[in-house]
Amino acid sequence: MTRKLILWLPFALIALLFLAFFAGLMRPDDHVIASQMVGKPLPEFVAGPAMPGQPGAATADFSDGKPRLLNVFASWCVPCVQEIPMLLRLRAKGAEIDGIAIHDSSAELEKFLAANGNPYTRIGLDEGGKAQMAFGSAGVPETFVVDGTGKILYQHIGVVTEEDMPKLLAMLGVKP
Amino acid sequence: MIAEAGLAALWLAAAMALFQLALGALALGRGRQSLGSAMVPVTLVQAALVSIAMACLIAVFARSDMSVLLVASSSNPAMPMLYKVAGSWGNHEGSMLLWVTILGIAGATIALFESKLRADTKLATLAAQGAIALGFYAFLLFSSNPFARLTDMVEPQGLNPLLQDPGLAFHPPTLYAGYVGMSAAFSFAVGALVTRNVGSDFAGAMRPWILGAWIFLTVGITAGSYWAYYTLGWGGWWFWDPVENASLMPWLAATALLHSVTVLATRDGLRAWTVMLAVLAFSMSMVGTFLVRSGILTSVHSFAVDPRRGIFILALLAIYIGGALALFAARIGTVTEGNRFDMVSREAALVVNNLILTVILVVVMAGTLYPLILEATTGAKISVGAPYFNSVAGPLALILLVLLAAGPLLRWRADLPKLVVERMAPALFAGAAALLLLAIFGGRIGVLPLLGLVVAALVAVASLAPLWKRNLKRTPLFTYGMVLAHLGCAVSIAGMACDAAFTRENMVSMAANDTREVGPFAVTLLGVRERPGPNYQALEAVLSVSRNGGAPFPMMPQLHQFSDPQMTTNEAAIDTFIDGQLYLTLGEDSDGTHFLLRMWWKPFITLIWIGGALIAAGGGLSLLGRVRRDVWNNRWPWQKAGGRKADPAPEGAA
Amino acid sequence: MKALSAALLLLIAVPVTAQAQDYAEVSLADPAKEAQAVALMDSIRCVVCQGQPISGSNADLAGDMRRMIRERIAAGESPEQVRTWLVSKYGDWVTFKPEVKSETMPLWLLPLLALTGGGWLVARRLKGRKA
Numbered sequence: 028m029t030r031k032l033i034l035w036l037p038f039a040l041i042a043l044l045f046l047a048f049f050a051g052l053m054r055p056d057d058h059v060i061a062s063q064m065v066g067k068p069l070p071e072f073v074a075g076p077a078m079p080g081q082p083g084a085a086t087a088d089f090s091d092g093k094p095r096l097l098n099v100f101a102s103w104c105v106p107c108v109q110e111i112p113m114l115l116r117l118r119a120k121g122a123e124i125d126g127i128a129i130h131d132s133s134a135e136l137e138k139f140l141a142a143n144g145n146p147y148t149r150i151g152l153d154e155g156g157k158a159q160m161a162f163g164s165a166g167v168p169e170t171f172v173v174d175g176t177g178k179i180l181y182q183h184i185g186v187v188t189e190e191d192m193p194k195l196l197a198m199l200g201v202k203p
Numbered sequence: 204m205i206a207e208a209g210l211a212a213l214w215l216a217a218a219m220a221l222f223q224l225a226l227g228a229l230a231l232g233r234g235r236q237s238l239g240s241a242m243v244p245v246t247l248v249q250a251a252l253v254s255i256a257m258a259c260l261i262a263v264f265a266r267s268d269m270s271v272l273l274v275a276s277s278s279n280p281a282m283p284m285l286y287k288v289a290g291s292w293g294n295h296e297g298s299m300l301l302w303v304t305i306l307g308i309a310g311a312t313i314a315l316f317e318s319k320l321r322a323d324t325k326l327a328t329l330a331a332q333g334a335i336a337l338g339f340y341a342f343l344l345f346s347s348n349p350f351a352r353l354t355d356m357v358e359p360q361g362l363n364p365l366l367q368d369p370g371l372a373f374h375p376p377t378l379y380a381g382y383v384g385m386s387a388a389f390s391f392a393v394g395a396l397v398t399r400n401v402g403s404d405f406a407g408a409m410r411p412w413i414l415g416a417w418i419f420l421t422v423g424i425t426a427g428s429y430w431a432y433y434t435l436g437w438g439g440w441w442f443w444d445p446v447e448n449a450s451l452m453p454w455l456a457a458t459a460l461l462h463s464v465t466v467l468a469t470r471d472g473l474r475a476w477t478v479m480l481a482v483l484a485f486s487m488s489m490v491g492t493f494l495v496r497s498g499i500l501t502s503v504h505s506f507a508v509d510p511r512r513g514i515f516i517l518a519l520l521a522i523y524i525g526g527a528l529a530l531f532a533a534r535i536g537t538v539t540e541g542n543r544f545d546m547v548s549r550e551a552a553l554v555v556n557n558l559i560l561t562v563i564l565v566v567v568m569a570g571t572l573y574p575l576i577l578e579a580t581t582g583a584k585i586s587v588g589a590p591y592f593n594s595v596a597g598p599l600a601l602i603l604l605v606l607l608a609a610g611p612l613l614r615w616r617a618d619l620p621k622l623v624v625e626r627m628a629p630a631l632f633a634g635a636a637a638l639l640l641l642a643i644f645g646g647r648i649g650v651l652p653l654l655g656l657v658v659a660a661l662v663a664v665a666s667l668a669p670l671w672k673r674n675l676k677r678t679p680l681f682t683y684g685m686v687l688a689h690l691g692c693a694v695s696i697a698g699m700a701c702d703a704a705f706t707r708e709n710m711v712s713m714a715a716n717d718t719r720e721v722g723p724f725a726v727t728l729l730g731v732r733e734r735p736g737p738n739y740q741a742l743e744a745v746l747s748v749s750r751n752g753g754a755p756f757p758m759m760p761q762l763h764q765f766s767d768p769q770m771t772t773n774e775a776a777i778d779t780f781i782d783g784q785l786y787l788t789l790g791e792d793s794d795g796t797h798f799l800l801r802m803w804w805k806p807f808i809t810l811i812w813i814g815g816a817l818i819a820a821g822g823g824l825s826l827l828g829r830v831r832r833d834v835w836n837n838r839w840p841w842q843k844a845g846g847r848k849a850d851p852a853p854e855g856a857a
Numbered sequence: 858m859k860a861l862s863a864a865l866l867l868l869i870a871v872p873v874t875a876q877a878q879d880y881a882e883v884s885l886a887d888p889a890k891e892a893q894a895v896a897l898m899d900s901i902r903c904v905v906c907q908g909q910p911i912s913g914s915n916a917d918l919a920g921d922m923r924r925m926i927r928e929r930i931a932a933g934e935s936p937e938q939v940r941t942w943l944v945s946k947y948g949d950w951v952t953f954k955p956e957v958k959s960e961t962m963p964l965w966l967l968p969l970l971a972l973t974g975g976g977w978l979v980a981r982r983l984k985g986r987k988a
Contacts, residue, residue, distance in 0.1 A: 030536070031532075031536065033978070034475075034531065034532040034535055034536065035532045037479060037482075037483075037528050037531070037532075038525065038528040038529055038531075038532055041486065041524055041525060041528055042525065044490075044572070045517060045520065045521050045525075047572070047575065047576040047579055047580075048493070048517055048575075049514075049517060050576075050579035050580070051575045051576075051578070051579045052513045052514055052517065060584075060904045060947055060948070060950055060951070061948065062946065062947070063944075063945055063946055063947060063948045064946060129917075130917045155881075155921050155924055155925070156917070156918055156920075156921025156922075156924075156925075157921075157925070159918065159921070160918075160921060160922065160925060160943075160946060161946070162946075163946035163947050163948075165904040165905065165918070165947065166904070166905055166918070435913060437912065437913035439899075439913055442909070442910070442913075443953075444908055445908075543982055543983070544982070544983070545983075546983055551983070554979050554982070555979065558972070558975040558976065558979055561971060561975060562968050562971045562972045562975065565967055565968050565971040566967075566968045569963065569964050569967045569968060570964065573961075573963055573964055573967075577960065577961075581960070583949070583960055584948060584949065584950040585949045585950060585955050585960070585961060586902045586949070586950050586951070586952060586953050586955070587953065587955050587964065588900060588902070588910070588953025588954070589899060589900060589910075589953055590900050590953055590954035591953070591954060591955055591964065595964075595965070595968060599968075708884065708891070708895060709884050710882055710883050710884045711883055711884065712878070712879065712882065712883050771915065790882050791915055799882045799883070801882075
């Protein structure tokens with residue numbers, strides 16, 4: 028009896044393995060590395076001003092009682108261009124958006140914003156990816172929702188699209 | 204036209220494979236013995252047709268026929284001819300066609316040259332080969348037609364620059380030859396199960412195939428490791444990456460099988476286990492192909508991926524492997540157990556070898572697949588990499604190596620522990636000497652590298668011991684093969700341990716005429732210049748290197764900037780010395796005056812691949828010895844009956 | 858005034874890599890600390906490129922992580938502290954060295970099971986033998 032069971036054991040193991048493969052195929056890896064900072068206070072960071080006439084961003088700016096979006100972007104990032112109109116619309120509806128530019132330079136940023144529009148209240152230039160790592164952000168663009176007390180409520184990975192607008196506005200407490 | 208001819212050949216080859224399966228079923232199931240005689244010609248025709256299909260694919264790639272979808276999407280007329288040809292199997296469809304081509308040729312070889320096996324078992328084996336091929340033909344024809352014409356515009360991609368390397372021309376075909384060899388072993392096992400013929404004859408017929416497949420896998424892994432080492436440009440030679448693990452898993456199973464089949468052929472023991480391993484080794488090579496092809500795991504070496512194809516391959520695998528294991532469970536009960544063995548005997552050592560190899564296989568599988576299973580079930584993402592594999596598989600491998608030292612010195616059936624220790628004495632002495640030397644001169648090195656070096660010394664001496672006090676002229680070739688392969692293990696482990704223990708690294712930012720040091724070398728940057736390549740722009744650093752103040756010599760690492768597709772690759776400058784390699788790469792960022800250089804001095808690292816080559820060469824000698832003896836025995840049939848059993852030479856493990 | 862602020866901005870804008878000691882690409886002077894840093898980098902997964910450790914990736918973020926690791930190790934933090942910090946940001950995915958906890962137990966239990974199960978099977982084959 029035991030011998031019989033042992034003989035069918037490999038079959039059972041392989042069947043289990045294949046079930047797992049099947050599950051893996053049905054749910055392909057989304058390649059998304061979510062930040063572990065969601066639900067936690069915004070970490071300490073200081074990102075100096077990126078260009079004249081617009082202030083930089085730091086942790087202290089995020090606890091003035093007003094919820095904000097924190098947009099991680101870069102002038103060299105192609106998809107970021109797509110989401111600027113969305114961000115401009117969010118801003119028109121009263122959302123406050125602060126930007127953190129990754130691996131960027133003032134000159135490039137100025138060109139980028141002149142061409143696409145500037146939805147940002149503040150733009151901080153992230154030196155050496157320090158702020159990005161502190162947020163647990165894995166790429167650009169990413170958008171964090173930070174509440175009035177400075178707590179990270181939500182992380183949106185990738186381009187902000189039409190469908191994401193109501194959700195973001197609701198979290199910001201702005202009526203659509 | 205060539206593409207259509209290829210597609211037609213592929214359809215016809217598929218029909219032949221179906222025919223093979225039907226012939227087998229009719230001859231064995233319905234007792235129409237006469238039909239069996241058609242099997243060999245049909246198998247040969249299938250091989251010829253699929254070879255024609257492959258030749259057509261190579262032709263369309265060589266001519267850069269941009270009306271073929273596959274060529275348009277993965278080739279580029281500007282590439283050198285070698286890469287154009289190699290590009291035909293550098294993509295999903297082409298590599299599957301290559302796979303099934305090698306399978307067809309393997310089937311033809313069995314049909315032509317296998318003479319030892321009982322006729323019905325041979326018939327069943329060829330039918331099983333046909334069944335495997337049929338699945339792959341279906342896969343090619345229905346979901347990945349390599350000859351499809353271009354209908355819409357596709358973005359021409361060019362071949363991934365990392366793959367534009369002579370390595371591509373040889374690496375995948377080598378690994379595939381290994382995988383296909385395992386499929387032959389699988390077919391033999393299925394044939395033996397179907398015809399209830401699991402014994403030493405079957406083992407003898409299967410053994411050259413296992414040996415051949417194992418040689419290819421060894422060469423493939425060794426060459427792949429060196430390829431990754433010099434193309435990726437970071438000095439690493441093994442990353443425990445899923446794709447690498449996918450090639451390691453069948454190798455581990457094949458190594459176990461190679462040793463267990465020896466017990467079956469020589470002592471008629473381990474019948475069920477050997478059949479099980481044959482199925483397992485093939486399963487592992489298929490699972491490996493599946494993992495790489497389906498894109499289910501993320502990897503450095505990833506190709507383009509498509510989940511629908513994944514489902515198709517998975518279904519095929521489920522049928523083959525599930526079917527074979529069900530057949531195993533249902534039939535193996537009728538196979539008698541075979542000979543038992545004593546605790547201290549060569550059989551026991553080989554069984555423990557199999558046990559440890561299997562456990563290492565489980566470690567590699569768990570580390571590779573568990574993250575996938577965890578994510579599918581709970582959504583939690585974890586990564587398993589070098590720290591896990593090294594700490595869990597490393598000690599097991601060291602135990603295995605100690606066993607490897609002792610195994611060939613044991614007698615079959617039963618042996619006395621005292622005598623074994625006596626025979627092991629020189630080896631144990633060598634290990635102790637190595638430990639002493641390392642303690643005095645080695646400096647601070649980790650536990651695992653230290654043990655690795657000690658065990659390497661022990662195994663190196665022990666591996667030669669089977670030749671001790673023997674008439675070297677009368678020693679059979681396969682014993683030399685075993686000695687060489689085991690020595691190769693020692694050499695390879697020594698290289699790995701040296702790399703872990705003694706590598707010196709220095710990453711620097713240099714301006715012209717700056718000098719920096721790494722290990723015993725002083726590296727001076729003379730300048731950086733641009734050089735145009737055939738399909739890339741190169742930035743080349745001109746360095747003057749001197750060892751311990753000796754005469755300077757030039758080294759020129761390059762950075763290649765490809766535009767189609769956009770990608771930058773490092774072309775390392777590697778200088779090989781008798782005691783190691785100096786490995787220099789030029790980094791990407793620079794401000795025009797300062798350049799980033801990564802420098803490694805890797806003492807004795809070449810031993811890793813020399814060891815791999817020795818292992819493969821040992822396999823080659825064994826194969827030659829086996830085949831020569833088989834031919835010898837067949838030539839004088841009257842010697843055959845007595846000759847095999849009365850062979851006085853104690854057989855080697857391989 | 859304007860010229861001064863422009864000059865200041867230029868200073869900010871110049872990529873950090875231009876300086877002589879950018880630890881993203883340059884070794885620490887202390888070989889023991891450098892070895893610790895490299896060992897850690899070999900076991901941190903690049904979050905952009907998916908399959909590689911940050912020690913072998915050309916991605917910008919991987920470079921940022923290498924710089925951060927070298928700076929923290931140089932400042933006296935232990936590699937495990939830095940690893941914990943990275944895991945607190947990016948989750949378990951970022952480390953190639955899985956933490957031992959209930960979720961990851963099968964990684965060690967499966968091989969152990971194979972070893973004991975296989976050992977039991979082998980022992981069964983030995984026992985039946987006449988002395």
